[in-house]
Amino acid sequence: MTDLREFAAFAERLADVGRRSALHWREQALETRDKRADGAFDPVTRADRETEAAMRAYIERHYPDHGINGEEMGAVAGSSPYGWSLDPIDGTRSFLCNLPSWSILVALLEQEQPVLGVIDIPMLGERLIGWASHCWRQKGEQRAIAKASGCRTxxxxxxxxxxxxxxxxxxxxxxxxxxxxxxxxxxxxxxxxxxxxxxxxxxxxxxxxxxxxxxxxxxxxxxxxxxxxxxxxxxxxxxxxxxxxxxxxxxxxxxxxxxxxx
Incomplete structure (x- = not known):
């Protein structure tokens, strides 16, 4: 449990790195290419690639033995049971349309299973962090417990x-x-x-x-x-x-x- 608390704090700092990068590149003239050749538009931008690179570098500095698997740069194995899963810009279509609903996704994996997650929404200044039975929403300086509605039908x-x-x-x-x-x-x-x-x-x-x-x-x-x-x-x-x-x-x-x- 102590390890997950430590990792949760790190995951938030990692999301901060991603947020700064994505917002920076959002202001630039974005180079965009289509990752698919089957006619279904699947865009990737320089913001995706630069943001993932920044997040990978941050992990490598702090946890060099951890594996990393990201959308844009593939997988690198580690010697630890832990690894990180990165989606630097989830919702690239929304990103290209200047809609606020794109996010940065960070997960900690233990033995390849996700045990901790962060959904960071830079345009809204909002973040969800969840692990075990702990989930909270960070909005600016305010942090509150996050809870699903419990809807049954x-x-x-x-x-x-x-x-x-x-x-x-x-x-x-x-x-x-x-x-x-x-x-x-x-x-x-x-x-x-x-x-x-x-x-x-x-x-x-x-x-x-x-x-x-x-x-x-x-x-x-x-x-x-x-x-x-x-x-x-x-x-x-x-x-x-x-x-x-x-x-x-x-x-x-x-x-x-x-x-x-x-």
Whole structure:
């Protein structure tokens, strides 16, 4: 527990490094390229690359034995059981559109499993930190416990996904069953939606196609806030990139049941 407290403090300093870099490069004329060749626009900017480089350098100075796995620069193995997962700008499309919902994601991994997460939202001056049963929201100088809403039923649930057009046909049909049962649906928030789940403002998030750097920070934050997380089958293997995050176990189970209907 002492180690995680130490790591939580370090993760916040690491997020500060990322925030300064991302805000600096946001003010520059950004070089942007498309990472995909299949026609689906997947942008990466100089801000993504410079921010990840700054964060990696900070880890290497303080924990040279830790592994690092980032979206833009790949994985470097360490000799320690601990490692760091980095998404320097989650929501690059929002970043390019000057929307405030992009975030910086930091996770501490122990034996490859995420045990601590930070969702930093630079444009709002806000941060969610979660590990074990500890989750708090930092807004300026104010820090308060963050807690999921506890919503139990789909009929009362406010749900979100980043983009329904990213789903396969089968996934979209499954998502639509959940959407029709829910109270309301909002789109386009990437990792920011999970921050809002942790603060009780969204009740359910469903996504597919997530890479480890997309999800590693989100899982410990949601769980620490009292929420529940699984894949679309109700299991804890996220290798297929499908994730459900819910404000309660009851809501998670009801969602998984609908997702699995033929």
């Amino acid at each position: 789909l009929e009362q649930a406010r749900i979100s996904t980043t983009d329904p057009y990213l789903f396969s046909d089968q996934e979209r049909n499954a998502f639509d069953r959940v959407r029709r049962a829910a109270l309301l649906t909002r789109f386009g928030h990437d990792g920011f939606a999970y921050a809002r789940l942790a603060t009780g403002d969204i009740d359910l998030v469903l996504e597919s196609g997530l890479e480890p750097h997309d999800r590693n920070a989100l899982i410990p934050v949601v769980r620490a806030a009292g929420g529940a997380v699984s894949n679309w089958r109700g299991e804890h293997d996220f290798a297929d990139g499908c994730l459900v995050a819910a404000a309660s176990g009851e809501l998670l189970r009801a969602t998984v049941k609908l997702l699995q209907e033929a």
